[in-house]
Amino acid sequence: ANELRVLIWSEYMPEDFMDNFTKDTGIKSRVELYESTEELVAKLQAGGVKQYDVVVPSDYIINTMIKLNLLQKLDHSKLPNLANLEDSFKNTAYDPGNEYTAPYQWGTVGMLYNKEKLGADYVASTALFFDPASRKGPVVMIDSIREMLGIALKYMGKSVNTIDKSDLKALADMMIETKSSKYFAGFDVGTGGRSKVVAGTAIAALVYNGDAMRAVTEAPDKFVFANPKEGGVIWADNMAIPAGAPHVDYAHTFINWVLDANNGAALSNWTQYATPNKAAKEFITPEDLSNPAIYPSQETMKTLEFITDLGKDNRYYDELWTMIKTR
Amino acid sequence: MFKLNMRYKILAIATYLFLYTPLLAVMVYSFNKSRFGIHWGGFSLDWYVKLLHDDLVIEACINTAVLAVVSTIIATILGTTLAMGLARYPWSKKVMTFFDINLYLPVVTPEIVFAGALVVAFTCLRYISSIFEPGLVTMIIGHVTFQVAFVALVVRSRLASFNNEIEEASRDLYASNWYTFRHVLLPLMMPGIVSGAMLALTLSLDDFIISFFTAGPTSVTLPLYIYGEVHRGITPKIHALSTVGIFVTIALVILSQRISSKDN
Amino acid sequence: MKIIDKPEILYGELSTPRKIRTRGLLRISPGMLWIMLFLSIPALSLIVISFTTRGAYGEIEWVFTLENYKRLAGYSLFGWSPDYLKILLRSIIAGLITTVVCIILSYPLAFFISTRDKATRYLWLTALIIPFWTNLVIRTYAWQIVLAPGLPIAKLAALLHLVPPGSPLYPSPFAVYIGMISAFLPFVALPLYSSVEKLDWSLVEAANDLYCGKWRVFHQAILPQTLPGLSVGAILTFIPAMGMFLIPDLLGGAKYMLVGNLIQQQFGKSRDWPFGAAVSLALMSLTLIALVILNRKGGKMEML
Amino acid sequence: MDYCLEALALHKNYGEVKALDNVDLRINQGELFTLLGPSGCGKTTLLRIIAGLETASDGKLFLNGKPILDIPANKRPVNTIFQSYALFPHLKNYDNIAFGLRSQKVPETQIAPRVAKMLEMLELEKFADRYPDQLSGGQRQRVSMARALICEPEILLLDEPMSALDAKLRVQLQEQLRRLQLRLKKNFILVTHDQEEALTVSDRIAVMKDGHILQCGTPSEIYNHPNCRFVAEFIGTANIFDVERQGNLLESKFGEFVPNTMPEWKKGSLVIRPEGIRLRPEKPAQNGIRSRVIEKYYRGTYQNITLETGNLRMRTAPHRKIEIGDQIWVELLQESLVTIDD
Amino acid sequence: MDYCLEALALHKNYGEVKALDNVDLRINQGELFTLLGPSGCGKTTLLRIIAGLETASDGKLFLNGKPILDIPANKRPVNTIFQSYALFPHLKNYDNIAFGLRSQKVPETQIAPRVAKMLEMLELEKFADRYPDQLSGGQRQRVSMARALICEPEILLLDEPMSALDAKLRVQLQEQLRRLQLRLKKNFILVTHDQEEALTVSDRIAVMKDGHILQCGTPSEIYNHPNCRFVAEFIGTANIFDVERQGNLLESKFGEFVPNTMPEWKKGSLVIRPEGIRLRPEKPAQNGIRSRVIEKYYRGTYQNITLETGNLRMRTAPHRKIEIGDQIWVELLQESLVTIDD
Numbered sequence A: 001a002n003e004l005r006v007l008i009w010s011e012y013m014p015e016d017f018m019d020n021f022t023k024d025t026g027i028k029s030r031v032e033l034y035e036s037t038e039e040l041v042a043k044l045q046a047g048g049v050k051q052y053d054v055v056v057p058s059d060y061i062i063n064t065m066i067k068l069n070l071l072q073k074l075d076h077s078k079l080p081n082l083a084n085l086e087d088s089f090k091n092t093a094y095d096p097g098n099e100y101t102a103p104y105q106w107g108t109v110g111m112l113y114n115k116e117k118l119g120a121d122y123v124a125s126t127a128l129f130f131d132p133a134s135r136k137g138p139v140v141m142i143d144s145i146r147e148m149l150g151i152a153l154k155y156m157g158k159s160v161n162t163i164d165k166s167d168l169k170a171l172a173d174m175m176i177e178t179k180s181s182k183y184f185a186g187f188d189v190g191t192g193g194r195s196k197v198v199a200g201t202a203i204a205a206l207v208y209n210g211d212a213m214r215a216v217t218e219a220p221d222k223f224v225f226a227n228p229k230e231g232g233v234i235w236a237d238n239m240a241i242p243a244g245a246p247h248v249d250y251a252h253t254f255i256n257w258v259l260d261a262n263n264g265a266a267l268s269n270w271t272q273y274a275t276p277n278k279a280a281k282e283f284i285t286p287e288d289l290s291n292p293a294i295y296p297s298q299e300t301m302k303t304l305e306f307i308t309d310l311g312k313d314n315r316y317y318d319e320l321w322t323m324i325k326t327r
Numbered sequence B: 001m002f003k004l005n006m007r008y009k010i011l012a013i014a015t016y017l018f019l020y021t022p023l024l025a026v027m028v029y030s031f032n033k034s035r036f037g038i039h040w041g042g043f044s045l046d047w048y049v050k051l052l053h054d055d056l057v058i059e060a061c062i063n064t065a066v067l068a069v070v071s072t073i074i075a076t077i078l079g080t081t082l083a084m085g086l087a088r089y090p091w092s093k094k095v096m097t098f099f100d101i102n103l104y105l106p107v108v109t110p111e112i113v114f115a116g117a118l119v120v121a122f123t124c125l126r127y128i129s130s131i132f133e134p135g136l137v138t139m140i141i142g143h144v145t146f147q148v149a150f151v152a153l154v155v156r157s158r159l160a161s162f163n164n165e166i167e168e169a170s171r172d173l174y175a176s177n178w179y180t181f182r183h184v185l186l187p188l189m190m191p192g193i194v195s196g197a198m199l200a201l202t203l204s205l206d207d208f209i210i211s212f213f214t215a216g217p218t219s220v221t222l223p224l225y226i227y228g229e230v231h232r233g234i235t236p237k238i239h240a241l242s243t244v245g246i247f248v249t250i251a252l253v254i255l256s257q258r259i260s261s262k263d264n
Numbered sequence C: 001m002k003i004i005d006k007p008e009i010l011y012g013e014l015s016t017p018r019k020i021r022t023r024g025l026l027r028i029s030p031g032m033l034w035i036m037l038f039l040s041i042p043a044l045s046l047i048v049i050s051f052t053t054r055g056a057y058g059e060i061e062w063v064f065t066l067e068n069y070k071r072l073a074g075y076s077l078f079g080w081s082p083d084y085l086k087i088l089l090r091s092i093i094a095g096l097i098t099t100v101v102c103i104i105l106s107y108p109l110a111f112f113i114s115t116r117d118k119a120t121r122y123l124w125l126t127a128l129i130i131p132f133w134t135n136l137v138i139r140t141y142a143w144q145i146v147l148a149p150g151l152p153i154a155k156l157a158a159l160l161h162l163v164p165p166g167s168p169l170y171p172s173p174f175a176v177y178i179g180m181i182s183a184f185l186p187f188v189a190l191p192l193y194s195s196v197e198k199l200d201w202s203l204v205e206a207a208n209d210l211y212c213g214k215w216r217v218f219h220q221a222i223l224p225q226t227l228p229g230l231s232v233g234a235i236l237t238f239i240p241a242m243g244m245f246l247i248p249d250l251l252g253g254a255k256y257m258l259v260g261n262l263i264q265q266q267f268g269k270s271r272d273w274p275f276g277a278a279v280s281l282a283l284m285s286l287t288l289i290a291l292v293i294l295n296r297k298g299g300k301m302e303m304l
Numbered sequence D, E: 001m002d003y004c005l006e007a008l009a010l011h012k013n014y015g016e017v018k019a020l021d022n023v024d025l026r027i028n029q030g031e032l033f034t035l036l037g038p039s040g041c042g043k044t045t046l047l048r049i050i051a052g053l054e055t056a057s058d059g060k061l062f063l064n065g066k067p068i069l070d071i072p073a074n075k076r077p078v079n080t081i082f083q084s085y086a087l088f089p090h091l092k093n094y095d096n097i098a099f100g101l102r103s104q105k106v107p108e109t110q111i112a113p114r115v116a117k118m119l120e121m122l123e124l125e126k127f128a129d130r131y132p133d134q135l136s137g138g139q140r141q142r143v144s145m146a147r148a149l150i151c152e153p154e155i156l157l158l159d160e161p162m163s164a165l166d167a168k169l170r171v172q173l174q175e176q177l178r179r180l181q182l183r184l185k186k187n188f189i190l191v192t193h194d195q196e197e198a199l200t201v202s203d204r205i206a207v208m209k210d211g212h213i214l215q216c217g218t219p220s221e222i223y224n225h226p227n228c229r230f231v232a233e234f235i236g237t238a239n240i241f242d243v244e245r246q247g248n249l250l251e252s253k254f255g256e257f258v259p260n261t262m263p264e265w266k267k268g269s270l271v272i273r274p275e276g277i278r279l280r281p282e283k284p285a286q287n288g289i290r291s292r293v294i295e296k297y298y299r300g301t302y303q304n305i306t307l308e309t310g311n312l313r314m315r316t317a318p319h320r321k322i323e324i325g326d327q328i329w330v331e332l333l334q335e336s337l338v339t340i341d342d
């Protein structure tokens, strides 16, 4: 069918977002969802590369996707709104000069927890997960390889991108111990962990900040999102066009449309993720702008780390993950 | 006659309860007002209303039905001719073994391995033609691949159950090949064909894995949709959808029993 | 096959062997080629893939190696640990336990149904088929509700100090088994029922007549007669249970992964086809071994 | 008073159906007793009650003077040979035969010689290592017999043991059964609906119908002196006419007959077996009928001839050459005429 | 030369097995011809070749003088009644009967009266609307007969049509079959391994063994004058002794016998049917044997008595009262003695 096909994370745009896009451009659209970066790549590799027009991969996976010939270059002439971006997002480490991607949203991986269960003055710490003595109730961890392991490495005081074998071995041991704890309530995708905390099935979960914030906004006296004091993962999601996209024109139109100041603000106001769009900032809900859970403070920023592509060494994390899950 | 010990009777009924508890839970919670968890927030039909207005759900329903019906029709035709070819010709032992292995392979291959094999197959075939891009076509192909074997096995055993004399009697009574096929073989095979088709339909409706690995953006089916939603946190909308699914199943079961009891 | 083409009569038709074979091949080809193209040949190609190498980014590199099998045997980047062997073993155990429990529950069920009178028997049977036909995704996630904290079962478990209060009973091995048993029970109960229905009661009477106690009656007169249904049920349960992906995924989380999940992960997120192929072949081999054993125990493939 | 088995006023109801209706039965020591009757008359039911496989609704049952209705099947010294033989298909014949001893926990050292003896007695040595489905019907029957006899039951019950066999084999096995019983001097109760079988092998026969026992006696009593029309018709071929007593003649629409002994009644039936009928060249002194041959079948050892006498057809088995259409004289031998009160 | 069917040197091999081995057969117009023989002798094979359901390996086959081996089954004016009846289970009896006409595209208006006639002739009117599985065995056989006869075949082939029925029904249907054939004056070829059936219904019988025809003749020819030991033993009960010719006596180890006509040979066999044997109060003039009764069975219409004479056992069916152990005189009637060259 003649429509724009977007493959994107779940709960990553307001409900009327695509309708507005259609209203503005006359282009019909269809949205399909995924829950993790790896799932996205697997989907594209399994034939999706010719099925979708826009995908929203995260920073560290972009290099992999380029290497696998899954992405095509952007035609900047069709993207005047690239100018709206923050300067830091015009020249990122993972895609200098926005050759393949344009940023969508950015955020962190942190803790959503139930204040009623943990106390009002609880200071978010991943010890709740990893330290046997600090465990207090069922917790959900995030089903995302690099981010989950990254957070665990941060708890250990290591870099999220380490390839030191002994560090990794220790990481595995810690994860396996955590997993075998009676408080471990499973690995869930971000929204899934969020739902479990909201449903009362778990007292805390490792989730993406925006997903958590929407729950927090609904019940601010019950739920809190915070970046753990040990540090966490920061990330940016980016719009990109698969190599075999059937409607490259629509894709550019869409990306440009998202980069529009108003649309960008509408997006972030709903998702409650941070916007990379400088021009949009003025339309962003002021409370969000000042919310450290969405726009972390400078000090917090120092504790956060970007995940990077490790090339051949990605394999360590893959095998480690398989090992942890299967134990 | 034989009388069943009370203890076993209770155990049997408890087993039924065990089978139905989850289904009942789904039904009950489909009327729950509150969005998350098992906290009962009051009775509500909202979720059913929401279903009706969800284009994705409706599309998933249509996809599920199209996939099941189309694959069943193809598999029934292929499976029936295959069964006739197998049962009605004196294949040598070696040839027959080869056929049998292929026929039983879809039956005994673990689904997940089957799915892996299909992923490999389609990845290669995609170089040949774009119809193998993920989507309804590949899903149908995947489903037919296991359905056809089941249909063929059921029809073949049906064919084996009536002896050659029936067919000889038909020739003896001046019937040509076509007349024999149309008026003797086909009607006699019919119960087998119908139950084979029913089995194929069930298998298609019950499948998740094969669909999971072969679906494309426009071919999401109900099980896939539900699976995705379950990972994001179950909501009463999913319960409502599942409840509808359960009732469709009940209707199908009753319908198929009607058909098969007529056949006998 | 050499064919002397002289008139021959088959099923009453005067024809020649060649004509008949041509017609037979014509009928067999579409279905057979379909299966071969989409299953047999790809399954064979898994063997080849299992010897290739995963590239840095998840592509297949045509460098042939035994690496994947070594990894399967436990040699990982972090030294030897028999994780994958354990997972295979765990899958076998899961298949076995599921099968055995289903069999134990199916006997009373089958006898219960077969002793109902004609009119209600049909209803009970239908009641057994309905869950059997309901999609597995629905049946499985439904347990997530039943096992949720705050509902009686979880409360009871908490009361018994089996789980911390407020915890769900899933993900856990227990939840996986609950899910597996409820999913496969009808697969055993239905064939067993058809065996029980055909049961020659005179053998039971003969056993009674020949001074047997209860257990001996079951063992000598009922078990052998129901063995055909039982082995069909066992095949229909053990093999898919061993390779099950969905139930451990939804109810086991990472706490009770089976080989099916491992394979899914390789073809999915890990994008490691070569290793996925190796694990698939391991599972396939286990399946074939199980089939051979069950076949010997009296199961007939024809009854599937 | 030393009946082997005694049943008093046995009743068995299945819902509305009275399968057994006040059955009295006395079986002597060491006899081969046969229950004979049409399908559904309650033979199997009676046998199963004796075996303990079915409860009685009412009545008493004594085995060697002791009441046994309360003893479960697996404790009664009674064994059954089932119609289908009910051999355990998964056991070799040896193990089938040893089955009853093993379930009684008889030590294996004692079992072996007893099985060997049985195998020998029933000429089954060659088949000990085979499975039942590798035997012919007759061999299976013998295994089933061995399996029951090895337990040395007080009574051996046989429920239509030959009905599944073909005619030739049936005759052979009937003879074998009889010889075996004579040799063992055991009690056998045989159920059958085959009249010839009953006449051939039994010491005594009980003829049953609708849950009742109609007549009980030796084969020749039952054959030659049926006590009612049903028994006369059920056993062998019988010609039966309605007759009315006129002085010391019995009058029928085919003529007047003089029976051996005059009955009490006024209206009744006269029964005559085919072999009580003789063809005569001319009118016999008494009990003669003149008739025309309308059908004949050659049956090897004899011809079956159907005569037409008004509406009445009779069968006779003569050796003379007769053609269809011949007019012949027939005599009903006086000593063969049996009178029956309806 | 107006044979209805003529087979010349027919052969049929299944691999090594010679199912038919040089069979010659001539069947006259309008006769009920029976193929009789033990299991596996090739009866069915011969019938199927006639029907066109099997090819012959060699030989010729003529129907009313025309060769038919190259004509496919659905073009031969021959119909078969299969042992299992092979009724189409999905068709009502009416449609089963109409099948042959419909497949020949006879207009429906002609079919209806013909089916009606058939239904009437075979007394099946009531069952027209039922399905075959709602009929008893005998009724099914009649439907199958109607289905074949409606096509007015030159020859009706019947492959053991009674073997699935119980004894009583079998006798009834044999008579019915014979009457029908006499009425229609059609050619019937009947296959059976039941000797009594063959003797009862046939005009002529061919006795087969191992793919050969041993003897062909009327029932009484075959019964009374078997041409070989096999035929004598296969049909009816026969006593057979080895004898040696000594002048005009035939000598056996039981004594000397005088046959009707002296055989050519020196050593051979003497055959006598049970009904050719008479009990005598004292030594008969010739062909007498003295012997002791060792077994007797009461069989309703007659007693079966086994005599012991050395190793030889004979059966006879007398009416006199005899007890086991009695010493008796027996005469072998001269006219019943048949001599056979082995």
Ligand SMILES: Nc1ncnc2c1ncn2[C@@H]1O[C@H](COP(=O)(O)OP(=O)(O)OP(=O)(O)O)[C@@H](O)[C@H]1O
Pocket (backbone or CB within 6 Å): B001, D014, D015, D017, D018, D019, D037, D038, D039, D040, D041, D042, D043, D044, D045, D046, D193
């Ligand atoms: N379990 C049962 N429930 C109801 N009626 C029964 C049952 N068993 C037997 N009957 C009825 O009881 C009557 C006697 O049955 P039984 O089996 O004793 O007959 P039978 O003389 O052995 O007949 P057959 O020669 O056919 O075996 C029949 O009318 C039968 O229908």
Ligand SMILES: Nc1ncnc2c1ncn2[C@@H]1O[C@H](COP(=O)(O)OP(=O)(O)OP(=O)(O)O)[C@@H](O)[C@H]1O
Pocket (backbone or CB within 6 Å): E014, E017, E018, E019, E037, E038, E039, E040, E041, E042, E043, E044, E045, E046, E193
């Ligand atoms: N299709 C076949 N292949 C091989 N051998 C066959 C086949 N059909 C028949 N035979 C053999 O041919 C011989 C004659 O078989 P046929 O069926 O004609 O016997 P029959 O006289 O009809 O026996 P029955 O009374 O048992 O039906 C047998 O030895 C049989 O084993």
Ligand SMILES: NCCCCNCCCN
Pocket (backbone or CB within 6 Å): A009, A010, A011, A012, A037, A058, A059, A147, A190, A191, A208, A211, A235, A236, A237
């Ligand atoms: N529900 C939307 C979640 C989007 C989160 N993206 C995170 C990417 C981290 N790699």
Ligand SMILES: [Mg+2]
Pocket (backbone or CB within 6 Å): D043, D044, D045
């Ligand atoms: Mg009975």
Ligand SMILES: [Mg+2]
Pocket (backbone or CB within 6 Å): E043, E044, E045
């Ligand atoms: Mg035959």
